[in-house]
Amino acid sequence: MKSYIKKITLAIGLSLLTFSQLLAQELPLNPEVTRGKLPNGFTYYVQKNTNHKKRVTLYLVNKVGSILETEEQRGLAHFMEHMSFNGSTHFPGATLVDFLEKAGVRFGADLNAYTSFDETVYQLPIPIDKPEMLNSGLQVIRDWAAEATLDPKEIDKERGVVLEEKRLRNGGQQRIQQQTFPYMVNHSRYADREPIGTEAVLKNFTRETILSFYKDWYRPDLQAIIVVGDVDVKDIVQRIHKLFSDLKAPAVPKPRPEYTIELSGKNQFLAVTDKEVQGTMMQIMIKHPHKKLLTHADYMDYIKMNLFNQVLAARFQSVSQKNASRYIGVSAGLAPFMANVEAFTANLSARPGELEKGFAAFWSEISKIKDQGFTAAELDLAKMQYLNGMQAMASEGDKKQSAQYAQEYVRHFLNGNAIPGITKEAELTEAYLPAISLGHINQMAKQYISEVNRDVVIIGPETAKAGLPNEHQVNEWFAKYGTTTAPAANAEEEKAVLALAKMPMIAVPPVKGKVVSSTKIKELNLTELKLSNGVRVILKPTTFKNDEVSFTAFSPGGTSIYSDADFQTATNAASLIVEGGIGDFNGETLRQKLNGKQAGANPFIGERIEGISGYSNAKELETALQLTYLYFTEPRKDTAAFTATMSRAKATLANPINTPEKMFGDTLTAVMSNYHLRMKSPTLADLEKINLDRAFEIYKERFNDASDFTFIIVGNFDPVKIRPLLEQYLGSLPATGRKESAKDLGIQIPSGVIKKTIYSGAEDKATVQLIISGNYEYSEAHNMQLQAIKQVLELRMLERLREKEGGVYSPSVSLNVSHSPRTRYAFGISFGCSPANVEMLIAAVWQEIAKIKAEGAFPEDLAKFKAEKKVGMTNALETNGFWLNYLSNQYQEQLDPKDILNYTKNLENLNGAALKTAINTYLDGKNYVRVVLLPDNQKVIR
Structure with missing residues (x-):
C-alpha cells in the first residue's frame, strides 16, 4: 500500500503522505490563471491563451440573481441585465451595441448575458487587432459593473421587450413547470423567484425600485472580471487595478444571504x-x-x-x-x-x-x-x-x-x-x-x-x-x-465481455487497393487522391486540434431516386442498419466494442446523397476506417432490433403531438413545400410502410458501389502516413463504376403570395413567419450580397420591432441558399408577439423593407456586416468543422474549392450601390409566404 500511495503522491506532485492525508489536501489552482482581489473586494482572473490570435474574451460575473429580489422587485435582476445594454456612463443609449457591432461583435451571438437565481453573467468576446479595443472592452465591463444610467425613457422602452420575452415562454411546458418546480425545490424561496419575474412588477416598477436593487447588489465584493485571450497578463492586471480599484460598495452593505433547499426527509x-x-x-x-x-x-x-x-x-x-x-x-x-x-x-x-x-x-x-x-x-x-x-x-x-x-x-x-x-x-x-x-x-x-x-x-x-x-x-x-x-x-457473462474485447473488428483484412493519382491544391493545402476502385479522397491536414480527425463521404442519389411508396423505408434504412450492427457485431455488441474508443462512423441516406460521417483521434483512425468498411460491405439485418425500433416509434406516435408549435411547424413546412408528400410528418400509417427486407435492399443498393463516393478527411494527420490505411479500407471498397445523379423532386417554395393563419393554443401569444424567396444566379459574390441583406434585415428588424415598437423580444432573420437541384434563396423573418400586434408588426416589417429598397443599406450597417464577417471568417478558418463542411459542400455541388480564396475580395468589393441593387432584386415582394399562429379564441373574434 505504501508504494501505491507513493506512486499517487509523486504523480500529483505532493510529498509522501498517508492516503487520508493526501485526500484531505486542497486541490491546487490552475497555474495558468492569475487570480487576485482588489482592496474593495473586486476579484479578477486573467489568463493568456493564444489559441486565437488578437482575440480576448471578457466576462463580468455577479453573485446577484433573482433570489435576492424583494416582492416589489420580482423580475428586476433580469431587467437590470437588459438595462446594462441600454445606457451607461461611457456608452449612453444604444451606443454600446452599435460600437461593438462595428468592431465585428454580434449582439446575441457574441455579446450576451444571462440572469439566473443566484448569478448574472455578462460575456464579451472582442477582436483586439486595434490596441484601443482592449481599453474599450475593459471599459464596457467597468460600466456594466457600476455605471448603468437607468434612464427612465429606456426603462419604459424595455418593458415591452421583457414582457414579450415573458410571453414567449407561455405554453404547455411553462404551465407544467409552474406546477412541478415548487416541488423540485421543496417550496423554498427558489419556488417564487423565477428570473423572468411577474407581469405586475414588470409593468409598474419605478426607476427608484430597480436603482435600489442595483445599488444594493451590483458591488465589488460580489463581482469578478475574467479576462482570457491573447494578452499580456501583467499588463491586464495593472489595467484592472487602475480601472476597478475605485469601485465603491455601499456604506453599510446588505449581507448576501445564501439560500438553500431544505431536505426534510419527506417524500x-x-x-x-x-x-x-x-x-x-x-x-x-x-x-x-x-x-x-x-x-x-x-x-x-x-x-x-x-x-x-x-x-x-x-x-x-x-x-x-x-x-x-x-x-x-x-x-x-x-x-x-x-x-x-x-x-x-x-x-x-x-x-x-x-x-x-x-x-x-x-x-x-x-x-x-x-x-x-x-x-x-x-x-x-x-x-x-x-x-x-x-x-x-x-x-x-x-x-x-x-x-x-x-x-x-x-x-x-x-x-x-x-x-x-x-x-x-x-x-x-x-x-x-x-x-x-x-x-x-x-x-x-x-x-x-x-x-x-x-x-x-x-x-x-x-x-x-x-x-x-x-x-x-x-x-x-x-x-x-x-x-x-x-x-x-455470472462468470459466463464476464467471459463474454472479455472475449468481445479481444475480437478483431475485421476478421480478415480486405485486399488493398492503390492510390492511382495524387493532385495538390497548394493554396488550400489540399491533396486529392484517386484510388484504384474509383473512390476520391480529399485530404486537408490541420493543426487546429492536436488529436482530432473528422471525415465525411457522399455520393449522389439518396432517397430521391426511390418511389414515394419506398420513401419511408428508404429514409429510415441507414438508421435501421445502425441499430442492427455490422460484421460480427450486432448493435449492442458493437456499442460495447467501441466503448472507450475515440472513434465512430455512421451511415446516412439523405434526399439527394448517401454517405458516412465519422471521427477519431490519431490512434483510433484505423478503427473509424474499419467501421466505414464494414458499413459498406457487411451490414446486418436484425429483426429483433427492427422490431424494437419500430415498436418504440409507433408508441411515440400513438399520442399525437397537439402543441400549437407543432401545428405551426407542420403547416409552415407543408406550405413551403407546396404540400409535397415527402415533407409531412410521419404518421402511424407511414411507419407501417417501413419494411426491413426492403430497407436492407435499399441500403445495399446505396452502398454496394463506392466508385462514385468522395471522402473528405480533415484533421491532424500526415497525408503520406495515412495512405496505407486509405488503400486498405477505402481502396478495397466494392466498385461497379455506376453513374448516378439525384432526381429533382420539385420540392420548393411555390411562387406568388400565400397567406395562412392557424388557430391553436390557449395562451395569449402569436407567432409570425414571413418567407421571401426566389431563383437567383449562384455565385460567391451573389451569396455575399444575400448574406449582407440578411444582416441588414436583422439590424433593421431589431431596431424597428424591438427597440422602437417594443413589440417583440428577439426577431429572427434566416437565409437559406441552395445550388441544386435549383439555385434558390429564401429569407425568413420570424417573431413572437401579442395577437393584438400581429398586423401592426407585419406592416412595420414591410415598411422597413420598403425603406431599405428605397434608400439602400445604411453605410454603418454595411460596415458592421463587413466587420462581423471578417472576424467570423478569421475564427472559422481555424476550425476543422468549418473546413469539413465547406469542402463537403463544394465537392457535393461540384464547385471550385478555391472559391474561399476570393472571400475577402468579395467582401471588400461589396458596396452600397451594388447592395441596393441586390436588395431590390431579392426583396421584390413578388414571392412570399406569410404564416401566422393565433390562439384559439382569436378565431371566434375574427
Whole structure:
C-alpha cells in the first residue's frame, strides 16, 4: 500500500503522505490563471491563451440573481441585465451595441448575458487587432459593473421587450413547470423567484425600485472580471487595478444571504396533465446534500460519480432492446441540481396506457443495480472510456477556447469549486482510477437510490388523466418492484465481455487497393487522391486540434431516386442498419466494442446523397476506417432490433403531438413545400410502410458501389502516413463504376403570395413567419450580397420591432441558399408577439423593407456586416468543422474549392450601390409566404 500511495503522491506532485492525508489536501489552482482581489473586494482572473490570435474574451460575473429580489422587485435582476445594454456612463443609449457591432461583435451571438437565481453573467468576446479595443472592452465591463444610467425613457422602452420575452415562454411546458418546480425545490424561496419575474412588477416598477436593487447588489465584493485571450497578463492586471480599484460598495452593505433547499426527509408526489403533452412521463428525483469540490477526496468522489453515471447509462443501453415492448425510453443519473442539492434522477417515458408496465421493468432494473451492483467488466470499460476521454481533453489543452476557460472561472467564483486545470485533472484521474473499486461504485447505488427525499412527478395528456395512478398506488409500485429476483451477472457473462474485447473488428483484412493519382491544391493545402476502385479522397491536414480527425463521404442519389411508396423505408434504412450492427457485431455488441474508443462512423441516406460521417483521434483512425468498411460491405439485418425500433416509434406516435408549435411547424413546412408528400410528418400509417427486407435492399443498393463516393478527411494527420490505411479500407471498397445523379423532386417554395393563419393554443401569444424567396444566379459574390441583406434585415428588424415598437423580444432573420437541384434563396423573418400586434408588426416589417429598397443599406450597417464577417471568417478558418463542411459542400455541388480564396475580395468589393441593387432584386415582394399562429379564441373574434 505504501508504494501505491507513493506512486499517487509523486504523480500529483505532493510529498509522501498517508492516503487520508493526501485526500484531505486542497486541490491546487490552475497555474495558468492569475487570480487576485482588489482592496474593495473586486476579484479578477486573467489568463493568456493564444489559441486565437488578437482575440480576448471578457466576462463580468455577479453573485446577484433573482433570489435576492424583494416582492416589489420580482423580475428586476433580469431587467437590470437588459438595462446594462441600454445606457451607461461611457456608452449612453444604444451606443454600446452599435460600437461593438462595428468592431465585428454580434449582439446575441457574441455579446450576451444571462440572469439566473443566484448569478448574472455578462460575456464579451472582442477582436483586439486595434490596441484601443482592449481599453474599450475593459471599459464596457467597468460600466456594466457600476455605471448603468437607468434612464427612465429606456426603462419604459424595455418593458415591452421583457414582457414579450415573458410571453414567449407561455405554453404547455411553462404551465407544467409552474406546477412541478415548487416541488423540485421543496417550496423554498427558489419556488417564487423565477428570473423572468411577474407581469405586475414588470409593468409598474419605478426607476427608484430597480436603482435600489442595483445599488444594493451590483458591488465589488460580489463581482469578478475574467479576462482570457491573447494578452499580456501583467499588463491586464495593472489595467484592472487602475480601472476597478475605485469601485465603491455601499456604506453599510446588505449581507448576501445564501439560500438553500431544505431536505426534510419527506417524500412528495404530484400528477400533472396538460392538453399539449404528448405522452406519459414519470420522473423520480431523490435529493441529497451536495458537497463542493475542494479537496483530493472531493475529486475522487467526482470521478466516482462520473463512473457511476457511465456504467448506469451503459446498463440501460444494453437492456433497451429487451424492454422495447415495456417502455419508450428511460434515463438515470446523478448530478448537481440546485443550490445545496444534488439528485439521483430517473426518467421514464411510458407507452400509452402502460405506465405500471414500464415502471415495473425500469424500477426492477434500478433495484437490481442497487441490490446486486454492477460487474467488474462494466466498471473496467467505464474506466477505460473515462481515462481516454480525460487524456484526449488534456492533449487538446493548448487548443482550448477562451470561453471554456472563462466558464470554469465563472463556476469557481460563484460556487468555490476547485479549478486545478485539465492537465492536473488528467494526472489526478490517472492516479486515482486504480484506487476506485467496484465496491465504491456499488456503494454509491445503495447510497443514492434511497427511499427518502424522493419526489415522484407524473406528467401526462389530459386524455390520460383518469388512468394515472395516485400516490398510494405509486408507493405500492415501489414496494412491489423495489426488490429483484433477477439472477446476478455470472462468470459466463464476464467471459463474454472479455472475449468481445479481444475480437478483431475485421476478421480478415480486405485486399488493398492503390492510390492511382495524387493532385495538390497548394493554396488550400489540399491533396486529392484517386484510388484504384474509383473512390476520391480529399485530404486537408490541420493543426487546429492536436488529436482530432473528422471525415465525411457522399455520393449522389439518396432517397430521391426511390418511389414515394419506398420513401419511408428508404429514409429510415441507414438508421435501421445502425441499430442492427455490422460484421460480427450486432448493435449492442458493437456499442460495447467501441466503448472507450475515440472513434465512430455512421451511415446516412439523405434526399439527394448517401454517405458516412465519422471521427477519431490519431490512434483510433484505423478503427473509424474499419467501421466505414464494414458499413459498406457487411451490414446486418436484425429483426429483433427492427422490431424494437419500430415498436418504440409507433408508441411515440400513438399520442399525437397537439402543441400549437407543432401545428405551426407542420403547416409552415407543408406550405413551403407546396404540400409535397415527402415533407409531412410521419404518421402511424407511414411507419407501417417501413419494411426491413426492403430497407436492407435499399441500403445495399446505396452502398454496394463506392466508385462514385468522395471522402473528405480533415484533421491532424500526415497525408503520406495515412495512405496505407486509405488503400486498405477505402481502396478495397466494392466498385461497379455506376453513374448516378439525384432526381429533382420539385420540392420548393411555390411562387406568388400565400397567406395562412392557424388557430391553436390557449395562451395569449402569436407567432409570425414571413418567407421571401426566389431563383437567383449562384455565385460567391451573389451569396455575399444575400448574406449582407440578411444582416441588414436583422439590424433593421431589431431596431424597428424591438427597440422602437417594443413589440417583440428577439426577431429572427434566416437565409437559406441552395445550388441544386435549383439555385434558390429564401429569407425568413420570424417573431413572437401579442395577437393584438400581429398586423401592426407585419406592416412595420414591410415598411422597413420598403425603406431599405428605397434608400439602400445604411453605410454603418454595411460596415458592421463587413466587420462581423471578417472576424467570423478569421475564427472559422481555424476550425476543422468549418473546413469539413465547406469542402463537403463544394465537392457535393461540384464547385471550385478555391472559391474561399476570393472571400475577402468579395467582401471588400461589396458596396452600397451594388447592395441596393441586390436588395431590390431579392426583396421584390413578388414571392412570399406569410404564416401566422393565433390562439384559439382569436378565431371566434375574427
